Amino acid sequence: MRIDRKPFFAGIMPSLSPRPDAESHTEPTAASTAAAGKPKGEAAPMNEHIVKSYEEELALLDRKIAQMGGLAEHILGQSFDALERRDPQLAEQVVKSDKQIDQLERDIEEQVISMVARRQPLADDLRHVMAALRITTDLERIGDLAKNIAKRALAIAHESHPKPLMTGLRHMGELALAQLKDVLDAYAARDADRALAVWREDENIDSMYNSLFRELLTYMMEDPRNIGLSTHLLFGAKNIERVGDHTTNIAETIHFLVKGTNITDDRPKGDDTSSTLFSKD
Amino acid sequence: MLNVTIPDPKRAMKLGNTLDPKVVARDVNVYYGEKHALHDVSVDIPDRGVMAFIGPSGCGKSTFLRCINRMNDTIPICRVTGKISIDDEDIYDPALDVVQLRARVGMVFQKPNPFPKSIYENVAYGPRIHGLAANRAELDNIVQSSLEKAALWKEVKDRLNDPGTGLSGGQQQRLCIARAVAVSPEVILMDEPCSALDPIATAKIEELIDELKKNFCIIIVTHSMQQAARVSQRTAFFHLGVLVEEGATSDIFTNPKDQRTQDYITGRFG
Numbered sequence: 001m002r003i004d005r006k007p008f009f010a011g012i013m014p015s016l017s018p019r020p021d022a023e024s025h026t027e028p029t030a031a032s033t034a035a036a037g038k039p040k041g042e043a044a045p046m047n048e049h050i051v052k053s054y055e056e057e058l059a060l061l062d063r064k065i066a067q068m069g070g071l072a073e074h075i076l077g078q079s080f081d082a083l084e085r086r087d088p089q090l091a092e093q094v095v096k097s098d099k100q101i102d103q104l105e106r107d108i109e110e111q112v113i114s115m116v117a118r119r120q121p122l123a124d125d126l127r128h129v130m131a132a133l134r135i136t137t138d139l140e141r142i143g144d145l146a147k148n149i150a151k152r153a154l155a156i157a158h159e160s161h162p163k164p165l166m167t168g169l170r171h172m173g174e175l176a177l178a179q180l181k182d183v184l185d186a187y188a189a190r191d192a193d194r195a196l197a198v199w200r201e202d203e204n205i206d207s208m209y210n211s212l213f214r215e216l217l218t219y220m221m222e223d224p225r226n227i228g229l230s231t232h233l234l235f236g237a238k239n240i241e242r243v244g245d246h247t248t249n250i251a252e253t254i255h256f257l258v259k260g261t262n263i264t265d266d267r268p269k270g271d272d273t274s275s276t277l278f279s280k281d
Numbered sequence: 282m283l284n285v286t287i288p289d290p291k292r293a294m295k296l297g298n299t300l301d302p303k304v305v306a307r308d309v310n311v312y313y314g315e316k317h318a319l320h321d322v323s324v325d326i327p328d329r330g331v332m333a334f335i336g337p338s339g340c341g342k343s344t345f346l347r348c349i350n351r352m353n354d355t356i357p358i359c360r361v362t363g364k365i366s367i368d369d370e371d372i373y374d375p376a377l378d379v380v381q382l383r384a385r386v387g388m389v390f391q392k393p394n395p396f397p398k399s400i401y402e403n404v405a406y407g408p409r410i411h412g413l414a415a416n417r418a419e420l421d422n423i424v425q426s427s428l429e430k431a432a433l434w435k436e437v438k439d440r441l442n443d444p445g446t447g448l449s450g451g452q453q454q455r456l457c458i459a460r461a462v463a464v465s466p467e468v469i470l471m472d473e474p475c476s477a478l479d480p481i482a483t484a485k486i487e488e489l490i491d492e493l494k495k496n497f498c499i500i501i502v503t504h505s506m507q508q509a510a511r512v513s514q515r516t517a518f519f520h521l522g523v524l525v526e527e528g529a530t531s532d533i534f535t536n537p538k539d540q541r542t543q544d545y546i547t548g549r550f551g
Binding site for chain 1: 506507510534535536537542543544546547548549550
């Protein structure tokens with residue numbers, strides 16, 4: 001395995017078992033406890049709610065997000081490995097694990113709806129539950145994208161993989177994973193500046209996608225027999241680029257959660273493939 | 282290129298850009314004997330809208346509300362300093378007729394308090410003593426339109442001579458609102474108008490407030506954060522006799538600026 005995922009889990013899911021049980025609630029990690037109790041950044045130390053069960057529900061929400069985020073990271077990394085090592089078994093596992101992510105999303109959604117109905121959260125609590133709802137949607141999509149990459153890995157398992165292209169794809173995947181890890185850490189620490197940094201970094205993924213797109217076009221032009229493989233790789237790259245976009249969404253949500261305002265700058269865009277034309281000249 | 286000067290934008294911002302306010306309070310202090318109950322309250326209250334005062338018990342929100350129609354005058358040990366004006370007219374001007382002021386500034390209380398008279402007389406009382414109707418037909422009109430404005434007409438039109446105290450709690454409260462509306466006030470003060478009512482009666486009052494705000498300046502004191510969020514356009518948070526924060530209701534409830542506001546509305550006050 002050349003994609004080193006281990007550090008990505010630090011602080012997010014220290015005890016991630018190969019098949020984490022979506023129903024069981026893992027012990028609160030240091031990061032999620034810090035997030036629930038005393039947010040960092042410019043916010044003053046937060047008093048606890050008078051109603052303790054409310055406090056516990058908010059902490060539980062954070063733990064579920066952390067669990068879901070850890071799982072999304074995990075299967076995304078696995079999907080890259082499956083693609084690179086042409087490992088159908090690993091790919092199958094990703095497809096299976098995605099179901100756990102879907103289950104967690106439903107779980108979080110239900111909890112948010114129940115909290116809105118029962119507790120009528122306001123101010124930072126309102127932003128907290130709304131942010132959880134938005135982040136869970138993005139994480140679920142990331143899970144789907146990982147699943148899609150894994151399916152493509154299955155489809156091209158028996159084709160030969162051109163090395164330079166695979167290297168490019170791996171770099172892109174590593175960057176997307178690092179970004180996802182960063183944004184999840186930013187969530188746990190309620191760190192808007194870090195979220196903003198992630199948001200800015202997405203440009204790099206976009207430009208990597210851009211150059212991969214061109215490389216794949218060239219590769220297809222060289223020999224029509226490459227088109228099948230290249231198309232799958234192109235969609236794989238597109239999926240990774242989409243992971244970056246969802247990560248960016250999460251960063252925006254974190255900014256809103258912490259500051260109460262949306263990010264106002266225009267995001268730098270590195271992807272111009274939608275306006276690129278294939279020509280033979 | 283337009284060259285527009287905004288008079289002291291910082292203050293306009295602080296007071297919520299209400300550039301054409303109905304009620305203006307500046308540095309209002311209230312003392313009950315030795316006790317300093319309200320500290321330097323300055324706020325602009327817009328016309329044709331609802332402003333909610335929220336805050337824990339004893340924070341001074343009702344005290345401030347009662348300054349606006351000089352109800353505090355009735356408490357001998359109470360002393361009010363500072364300035365409150367309605368349409369630029371100082372309401373603490375010694376030359377001002379307090380009875381006239383209270384006709385301009387109606388009030389609805391926590392517990393419905395209809396007079397022990399008929400429904401008709403409850404509403405007709407104010408217009409009659411203020412001489413707003415020349416004859417019985419005019420008075421009938423005022424009573425009907427007031428009851429209509431209070432969304433009570435349909436329910437009581439066939440029993441106007443029944444005692445007001447025989448109505449349900451929610452109906453009694455709407456009768457009190459009709460009574461307040463009957464003298465054509467400009468400002469309506471509501472001191473926890475729904476705290477003695479069930480959710481349906483509360484919803485009816487809130488619907489009524491929504492209607493009334495088209496024509497009146499409404500100020501409501503409420504302990505229900507959700508009610509403040511539902512009915513008001515602006516919210517002011519009081520704590521320990523200080524106006525801590527005032528702003529658009531949606532801002533106060535999603536992104537309050539002051540930690541004390543944040544703690545109070547999210548249920549964190551220790």
